[in-house]
Amino acid sequence: MGPPVRTLQPLPVERGNILLSERRTAYSARVTTGTGSLREAQKALTRSRIIDAARVVFEQQGYAGASIGLITTEAAINRATFYLHFPDKAAVFREVVALDRMHTDEYWRELNTALMAGTREAMSRWILRLTHWARDNASLMPSKHEAMASDPEFAKEFQPRYDRLSEEIAQFLLTVPADDRPDMKVRVQMLVVMLDQMFFHALVQGVWTGGEDQLLRVATDVCCKALDIE
């Protein structure tokens, strides 16, 4: 009878969530290591503190709502110190998002694998993986959407993901008849957009009524049918 239907927890990202700070530290800390001299290490430490704090603030307050004052307070540093490391809010935000994106790419790449496999099973596994990813990144998404909507720069910067995606699945596309490739590319893009958005609605904004099982089942089915899998 399958696993119990666990309603998708809409993730308590509603501006106040502080759950992920631990992992976040890991994120940016990872970047700092191996720099060399002591001074550089210290600078990198401060920098990563800012990034971590920024992430917390962006998650809690959204993009527009985040002020540099809040970030520096959260990072427990002087406001002026911020400007030593970043020119403005947008710059830190880019950094914060970049850390996420590293993982993003990783997951997208797996899509290629799943498509190559060409089985419902593989698709299902990938979509499940996607939910995990969405859950991890959910808290920052509102800010990302907000930034993209309010600042054309960000829109240009973050959106290309979908374009690059089509390159990620280049391998898979080669398995498709040459004539069908352009359409297939668009088809995959659409589905990715769909899943992306769907998980955003489901996880971040909590506006999905059904259970997680149903969501996964239907999503898999839609994708497979659209891609003529099985």
Next chain:
Amino acid sequence: MGPPVRTLQPLPVERGNILLSERRTAYSARVTTGTGSLREAQKALTRSRIIDAARVVFEQQGYAGASIGLITTEAAINRATFYLHFPDKAAVFREVVALDRMHTDEYWRELNTALMAGTREAMSRWILRLTHWARDNASLMPSKHEAMASDPEFAKEFQPRYDRLSEEIAQFLLTVPADDRPDMKVRVQMLVVMLDQMFFHALVQGVWTGGEDQLLRVATDVCCKALDIE
């Protein structure tokens, strides 16, 4: 050889588009007429001026970028007057969006018809219709996304659209075996989310590379396959 491939014009909504003002005026004017006494009529007039001005400003400046000062300047009224009609920015925004939503519902309702028809042709026609709608509403979308992302209230308020949508297609759902209904509902929701988002990317943010024909063709195909049409 089919119609010529016209690349989707990414719609010059890039903060400055003023194309729709005419229609907009019609929108809010429609609401004000026939209220009753003279005083009320005047008040309603001012109110609709604010709404129209607000729309212009939201389109040009985005949600966060729109200040009450800009709105009242655009409306050529005093800043204080604004507060006689609306408590804050969010309130006007709700009104502005509401005017769009009237139409929104209208279009969604047609989805039910298309689904009932159950033909690729009907689906294709509806999707085409959707692109028109998207084109009309494109300019306000960034603000809407921004507002939703930054203000949880808006998220709750605007998202339910997808829930209500499932009610709109209730009629269609009755034609589906009772056991399949829950999944079918989710399936349609997903596709709507997909189309919605797709047109946002394609029209508003102009990040779609293919032509309009391709977009429509693939979208129709994905939807039909996912819904077992044909």
Next chain:
Amino acid sequence: MGPPVRTLQPLPVERGNILLSERRTAYSARVTTGTGSLREAQKALTRSRIIDAARVVFEQQGYAGASIGLITTEAAINRATFYLHFPDKAAVFREVVALDRMHTDEYWRELNTALMAGTREAMSRWILRLTHWARDNASLMPSKHEAMASDPEFAKEFQPRYDRLSEEIAQFLLTVPADDRPDMKVRVQMLVVMLDQMFFHALVQGVWTGGEDQLLRVATDVCCKALDIE
């Protein structure tokens, strides 16, 4: 034995002088009267309060040292109110100086009369008059010099005084042989520059050692000789 030698009091303008506030109020108040409606009157009142306060601050702190915060504190109004009346510090300063300039012109005009008279007596009287004027305006001079030195705009705006001066004495120039006029014009300009600067040194910066009598006597003598008077 002549009048007693009274050493020129270098005027306690050394950032802290508050002596002239009374007169100042008179200055700007004069401007406000006769506006008409009550609202306008109130606005004008605030405006003149800002100007008066600005003058005090400029006198005490110099141009660079004067901040908008200091001005609004002195005026006992909100900082934002300032921006309702002036775009920036430079704008108020212009206004403050303008009030002085009204008088300035008046005094320069008398130079023409003195020159026309062509007697040592008339020159002496005018120079004496000039010292009074200098004394009255001494406190603002440092700021003026500072503003002129630091902001080319001000230099352009305030300096032309010397050019306009040559127009003020046009009448006198007509009494001079046509051939000598250009040189005579320059000659007068030089002397005015000299007196101007001299009184600035003597009164404002207090770096003159001699007594007031001596100063007047020598100045008169230099001027008369240079102009072939007597």
Next chain:
Amino acid sequence: MGPPVRTLQPLPVERGNILLSERRTAYSARVTTGTGSLREAQKALTRSRIIDAARVVFEQQGYAGASIGLITTEAAINRATFYLHFPDKAAVFREVVALDRMHTDEYWRELNTALMAGTREAMSRWILRLTHWARDNASLMPSKHEAMASDPEFAKEFQPRYDRLSEEIAQFLLTVPADDRPDMKVRVQMLVVMLDQMFFHALVQGVWTGGEDQLLRVATDVCCKALDIE
């Protein structure tokens, strides 16, 4: 028919002039050489680099506009290094000006000679010399005026020049009847102030309309007449 009338080039000192850097380097270098140990030499080198850079910045940005950051950037040294050599902006400015003053004194001393000669010719030559000096120092003058106007300390420090001047011409004063000496001293001071200021207007601020010839001719005439020369 005299030399051709060359309009006084108002000297492109308008914050951006960089003409004099060569000479300037010479200035401060002269001071640093011959100090002794290697360390001291290095220190002196840095010190002179700061002074040179400061001069450039003061010329370009004015006194208030010059920040320590700008100076150290121009000198290509660390901001903190500045504080090893000077306590603050005022201190470097003093040095910068002092370098000028060495020359200043030199020129003033020649005034004594000219006065002793007591001929129109000698006066004329000295005044011409003065214009050269003014031209050389023009670029720094705005800052000097600004500093004097904003900081009473500077006023006290730079002004005394006029007092010391009277000592420079002590020799000449001895040739004057004892009774007339006090007045003569003041008379010369006045004329020097006049010339000083005149060249400032003419060269630095470019507000003089006439040609250089006229300026020199009239200035010479005024001085000679005022001093009963010829």
Next chain:
DNA sequence: AATGAATGAGGATTCATTCAT
């Protein structure tokens, strides 16, 4: 002696909002 990093303090603006008219 020189530097990189960090800080504290202060100044300019802008905005939403409230009064008295």
Next chain:
DNA sequence: TATGAATGAATCCTCATTCAT
């Protein structure tokens, strides 16, 4: 009802200055 004027609260940003290295 509509307005002009005023306000309080934030925010951004820059600068002079110090400290550990």
